[in-house]
Amino acid sequence: MADTKTGAQALIQSMINQGIKYVFGIPGAKVDQLFEGLQYSKDPRTPKLVVTRHEQNAALIAAGIGRLTGKPGVVATTSGPGVSNLTTSLITATAEGDPVIALGGQVPQDDLARLTHQSIPSKELMDAATKSSVEVQNADSLSETFANAYQTAVAPKAGATFVSLPQNVLSAAVTRPEIGAVPVVNQGVADxxxxxxxxxxxxxxxxxxxxxxxxxxxxxxxxxxxxxxxxxxxxxxxxxxxxxxxxxxxxxxxxxxxxxxxxxxxxxxxxxxxxxxxxxxxxxxxxxxxxxxxxxxxxxxxxxxxxxxxxxxxxxxxxxxxxxxxxxxxxxxxxxxxxxxxxxxxxxxxxxxxxxDQAEVPAADDVHGIHPLAIIKALQAAVDDDTTVTADVGSFYIWMARYFRSYQPRHLLFSNGMQTLGVALPWAIAAALERPGQPVVSVAGDGGFLFSGQELETAVRLKLPIVQLIWDDGHYDMVRFQEIAKYGHDAGVDFGPVDYVKYAESFGAKGVRVDHAADLAGTLAAAMHTDGPIVIQIPVDYRDNLKLKSLLLEDVLN
Missing domain, CATH: 3.40.50.1220 (TPP-binding domain)
Structure with missing residues (x-):
């Protein structure tokens, strides 16, 4: 008699067949069979399970894998808030063309219509955030569903797909064979x-x-x-x-x-x-x-x-x-x-x-912080063409987009569709996993960094050599300077200070603060040879930010 597989085991084999290398996520009762199968599998081809500190970040790491490789990254979470926490990341991936497959645990099928623990309409919730959202009704359909989720995720325009997994489906016996590797769908050349x-x-x-x-x-x-x-x-x-x-x-x-x-x-x-x-x-x-x-x-x-x-x-x-x-x-x-x-x-x-000529660095004025162009110039000198640089969202990302040079595709990453705060560190983790031996730099502001800063622990645990820059000014400054441009004053953009050196050290990472432009080059050079993550806090002088919005062209929108 042939050995039978559970739905969870068939799903893992389906991931192996599609060449999935990692699964990112947070466990829970509804998906514990999947997580156990990933962790204790004897098959060396089984995707590596990477536990994260927040579901949103797990999905952002998976999206980073998708952007870097063109193949779907995979995220797995438990039911209820485990699924709902994926929403922002999946919307971002779908808007910005990054292939992702999200696997969400669900209550057993006979509890779906009841007010039970962590019961939410997951499939319907994810309809608006993904290219396709499916709830598996039978364990024999799991492999087909995953293969189609893979194909849909990579098809132009690439994006996120979601598969809802009722707990009883993962535990049920599977009798059908798993789907093999999905072939690449090629378009033809223009006539x-x-x-x-x-x-x-x-x-x-x-x-x-x-x-x-x-x-x-x-x-x-x-x-x-x-x-x-x-x-x-x-x-x-x-x-x-x-x-x-x-x-x-x-x-x-x-x-x-x-x-x-x-x-x-x-x-x-x-x-x-x-x-x-x-x-x-x-x-x-x-x-x-x-x-x-x-x-x-x-x-x-x-x-x-x-x-x-x-x-x-x-x-x-x-x-x-x-x-x-x-x-x-x-x-x-x-x-x-x-x-x-x-x-x-x-x-x-x-x-x-x-x-x-636009990139000329002004004279140093460390009293007010370090000028953005001075930071960019020092970073440019510290990296090579193989360095992956991930950028979060804030005033600094406009400076980076305009003035930082990158000469390889998908080595300078931006969220410019959704402008999602917190993307930089998760994407850097993806880059460090996918491009081992190559330097990775994550750039964030002091506002966006704390949206995903807890993943420093993940980076430390995985011993990933990530250089994290934090441009520190004490405001949500991308909003602030535009408010000043429109109204002559700002509102609702201030927050308190954080000692990011101590923050980094509390996770087991190295932390450094740079207060003078003259010290940037040496600090960055040393950081590139640091084992594991290092956080560099840089007080920034944003007084020239209004120039980011100054006009060279007549434009009624501005």
Missing amino acids: EATVASIVAKIQAAKLPVILAGMRASANDVTAAIRDLLKRVDLPVVETFQGAGVVSRDLVANYFGRVGLFRNQVGDNLLKRSDLVITVGYDPVEYEARIWNTDRTGEVISLDSVVPEITTDYQPEMVVHADVAKTLDAIAAKLPSDWKLAPAVQTELTDLWQKFT
Whole structure:
């Protein structure tokens, strides 16, 4: 007689079949069979169980795995608040294109309609936060459900899926075999006539510009963009999630990142362009009603996702195809001797110099804290192209997005769809697990850091070499400076001080405070060689923040 499996065991085998490496989460009675199976499995291919200190952070780590690898990270929690605590993270992953599979425990099926302990309508709760939300009704369906959740999570646009697991389903016997590895679903290249039309439009344009969005940072798409730039000289503007698309050797083609406020050199370039080619662009990153206003040129949308058409975004040409293959076809068809007009090249050179000059660091004034550009300059000198830098949300992330250079895709991570506080440290944990031996830096403000700071214990337990910077100013400053710009004063943005050195030490991490700009370089250099996590508290001088909102372009939204 063949051995029977429980639903929990079949689910674990399904994860093995799909190549899942980690499961992040917090245990509870409704999922204890799953957690026991993960911890005590004899199969070396079983995903490693990583217990975290909050479900929201567990899901953010899983989303970080999804963003870094393109394959779903997995989070597992118990019923009731264990599931509801996932909501913010799953909404963030779905909005920002990060594949995640969330497994949520549920009360036994015969308790679903009763007012019992931790009974909530989990499936219905997660409908709005995910691409798909399913409650498994029979243990024999578990493997199929997981395989479909995997496929849905990675399909363009990638995002989160949720599987509700009633306790009795996990314990029930399974008779069906598990689903094997889900094949990659490939899209085709655009047809020859479409490619020829795009090439003709590029050749006819005076100033064609590439706007590289979130899906441009996929490895194959980035490689295709770089091959195109090596053949023809085109300016590129990145969104925040498109960071790193332009490599170091092609930096002359890089005209910065755009997002939030329409006042960057890249915004100026997009406005003046008579042909913007959006590659993997998603409106959640930077709405077209901001960057596409007052433009008269055409737009070509090249993406694996059909674009949302709005009053402000009506591309003259929509190409729904494999982006990398289509870019390769465009590059092959463009004449290698085609160039922008000499006058346009001169104009771009002047604009590029203006962009580069923006990063000049003001004279040090340590009495008021350290200037953002001084912190960025020191960090830039301390990292290499393989360093993963994760950014939380706050004033500092605008400074980082505008001035910190990154030359590899998905090595500088931002939450610019939901702007979710607390993402940086969980994403850094994901990066340290997925990219062992490579440096990882997490950057947060003193407001957002404490949304997920308890995961320092997780990083210490896993012995992860993460350098955590905290830009400390005592306010929710991204809100504060915008309130001052609008109303002349702020409201509801202040909180009390925290000694982050002692905070770090209480978790078993190292803590350092840097009060002088001159000490930053040495501190960061030493931090890069520290075993385990290190927290560096940096008092920051945000007096120049209003310049972040100053206008270079007329814009009614500002």
